[in-house]
Amino acid sequence: VDNLDKEARSLLMSKVKSRGNKSTEIKVEDKLLEQEINLWIKHPKGIFGNPDFYFPNNRLALFVDGCFWHGCKKCCRNIPKTRSDYWIDKISKNTKRDNKIRRVLRKEGYHIMRIWEHDLKRDIWIKRLRNIIRRTQNESINY
């Protein structure tokens, strides 16, 4: 990233930081605790694609994705004008990688749920998660 100009760099740093803070992940973790949704592991080892949370009894991998980096179509229309090629390329690579991860995990028999950063503004994702958990209860027994 050394060839980035000043504006692009400071934007990158702010995005990196917001990723490094993992504020979205912390929000999800807090909600899970508050809602008494249990039996999950944060940052499980050895699962392809490094999901943010994993529910072993359900074989459910949960990803919490930032809208900017993962190319959320709902939010990220405002690609910075400076070095837009750089951002577009980066985001499209991330999107491709995300798709591959989901493909591989599904093939391996995992369930996948993705929470977008913008989903965290409302609690609907919790209902979605509960439904998936109920539907996939004790799937791990088969494995």
Ligand SMILES: [Zn+2]
């Ligand atoms: Zn979004």
